[in-house]
Amino acid sequence: MPDTAIFDVDGTLVDSNYQHTLAWYRALRRSSITVPIWRIHRTIGMGGDKLITELAGPDAEKTHGDEVRTSWEEEFESLIGEIQPLPGAHELLVEVKRRGFRIVLASSGKAAHVEHSLELIGGRELADAWTTSDDVSDSKPAPDLVNTALQKVSRSAGIMIGDSTWDVIAAEKVNVLTIALLTGGSSRDELNEAGSIAVFDSPQDLLDHLDITPLAHPSAETRRKETH
Amino acid sequence: MPDTAIFDVDGTLVDSNYQHTLAWYRALRRSSITVPIWRIHRTIGMGGDKLITELAGPDAEKTHGDEVRTSWEEEFESLIGEIQPLPGAHELLVEVKRRGFRIVLASSGKAAHVEHSLELIGGRELADAWTTSDDVSDSKPAPDLVNTALQKVSRSAGIMIGDSTWDVIAAEKVNVLTIALLTGGSSRDELNEAGSIAVFDSPQDLLDHLDITPLAHPSAETRRKETH
Numbered sequence: 027m028p029d030t031a032i033f034d035v036d037g038t039l040v041d042s043n044y045q046h047t048l049a050w051y052r053a054l055r056r057s058s059i060t061v062p063i064w065r066i067h068r069t070i071g072m073g074g075d076k077l078i079t080e081l082a083g084p085d086a087e088k089t090h091g092d093e094v095r096t097s098w099e100e101e102f103e104s105l106i107g108e109i110q111p112l113p114g115a116h117e118l119l120v121e122v123k124r125r126g127f128r129i130v131l132a133s134s135g136k137a138a139h140v141e142h143s144l145e146l147i148g149g150r151e152l153a154d155a156w157t158t159s160d161d162v163s164d165s166k167p168a169p170d171l172v173n174t175a176l177q178k179v180s181r182s183a184g185i186m187i188g189d190s191t192w193d194v195i196a197a198e199k200v201n202v203l204t205i206a207l208l209t210g211g212s213s214r215d216e217l218n219e220a221g222s223i224a225v226f227d228s229p230q231d232l233l234d235h236l237d238i239t240p241l242a243h244p245s246a247e248t249r250r251k252e253t254h
Numbered sequence: 255m256p257d258t259a260i261f262d263v264d265g266t267l268v269d270s271n272y273q274h275t276l277a278w279y280r281a282l283r284r285s286s287i288t289v290p291i292w293r294i295h296r297t298i299g300m301g302g303d304k305l306i307t308e309l310a311g312p313d314a315e316k317t318h319g320d321e322v323r324t325s326w327e328e329e330f331e332s333l334i335g336e337i338q339p340l341p342g343a344h345e346l347l348v349e350v351k352r353r354g355f356r357i358v359l360a361s362s363g364k365a366a367h368v369e370h371s372l373e374l375i376g377g378r379e380l381a382d383a384w385t386t387s388d389d390v391s392d393s394k395p396a397p398d399l400v401n402t403a404l405q406k407v408s409r410s411a412g413i414m415i416g417d418s419t420w421d422v423i424a425a426e427k428v429n430v431l432t433i434a435l436l437t438g439g440s441s442r443d444e445l446n447e448a449g450s451i452a453v454f455d456s457p458q459d460l461l462d463h464l465d466i467t468p469l470a471h472p473s474a475e476t477r478r479k480e481t482h
Contacts, residue, residue, distance in 0.1 A: 215443035
């Protein structure tokens with residue numbers, strides 16, 4: 027039974043995937059690479075270091091990778107101000123913490139972007155730890171972020187809450203199950219097929235159904251540790 | 255057998271759905287209505303007159319509907335310049351026309367936006383007719399646009415090519431089948447479940463597989479009419 031809830035941030039707790047998608051579209055176009063936007067959307071959640079290879083091939087990554095990532099930071103900077111928390115994000119963290127789970131906010135975003143998201147969801151006071159791109163050497167779908175998130179707290183049995191197929195794939199590699207949300211814009215079927223154990227509409231919808239998920243309560247062993 | 259190919263434009267031939275989505279998000283926010291962006295994305299393809307009710311309820315439509323639609327035009331105006339044609343869009347129209355189909359570009363967009371899209375795909379020279387919001391009194395998922403599209407040409411048996419579940423639903427109401435593309439950002443399963451007869455990645459992917467679709471060739475009766 028899990029004792030640590032690992033929350034993806036972008037697309038799961040804050041409504042940022044569509045801005046991320048458009049920022050990549052614009053950044054790629056600055057280097058004369060045009061990719062259908064729906065394909066960019068489906069790569070969101072994977073690391074920015076892997077995304078260009080996935081979308082445009084290894085040659086594009088080699089020739090334009092760093093340049094596109096620099097453009098991306100500029101483009102995303104102009105969109106970050108409009109990003110809003112998702113319904114129930116703060117309340118979900120409050121309730122999961124109240125039930126005795128450790129909470130780690132697992133983002134591979136830039137430190138400044140993660141700070142901004144923490145503000146939006148009141149995450150700084152609630153989370154036991156959080157990660158940024160500085161903490162992770164190999165990005166999703168590699169499992170490093172999930173491992174790093176677990177290492178940030180003393181517990182070892184995690185449950186992932188994410189919005190993209192990449193969250194599910196990364197977590198599965200280290201035997202961590204994922205509850206998925208539709209908030210990132212992937213469909214129920216896509217998330218089910220990737221292997222998520224349940225799919226909810228939003229943080230609020232997950233909160234309303236906590237008792238039928240592994241977030242109902244932490245393991246007995248964990249609770250013993252807490253009370254003695 | 256169909257003799258008229260009815261092409262949806264936004265999201266099907268031009269890569270505009272993500273800009274439409276973000277323009278609605280921004281327009282709604284201007285009226286202090288915040289909706290998760292993935293839900294807005296799923297309404298794209300339905301008429302702007304129905305979208306606010308769908309997302310925020312009839313009271314929001316009554317109080318803010320016209321105001322949000324005015325904001326939307328301004329917001330979309332600032333994004334239209336970055337919209338690109340989808341891979342194979344022009345070539346698909348050329349080939350479907352060469353095979354003897356009438357082509358109608360069925361958009362419920364504003365006339366100026368439709369003009370812009372026609373430019374991007376070289377549609378003016380290829381299409382037998384096109385529609386704009388001026389031609390349609392009741393928007394998708396109502397079937398009026400599909401009927402209007404068919405009335406614009408002398409033929410009567412249509413096949414729809416679209417990217418959203420609303421295209422499929424509108425066409426089905428007048429017994430027109432739909433071939434769907436993933437280019438709008440809905441998933442294969444969502445489009446299949448809505449009732450599309452086949453799903454392809456892009457206009458180019460459909461072009462590469464024309465022979466296995468009802469766009470292989472127009473009906474024999476149609477061809478007789480053409481040659482005699």
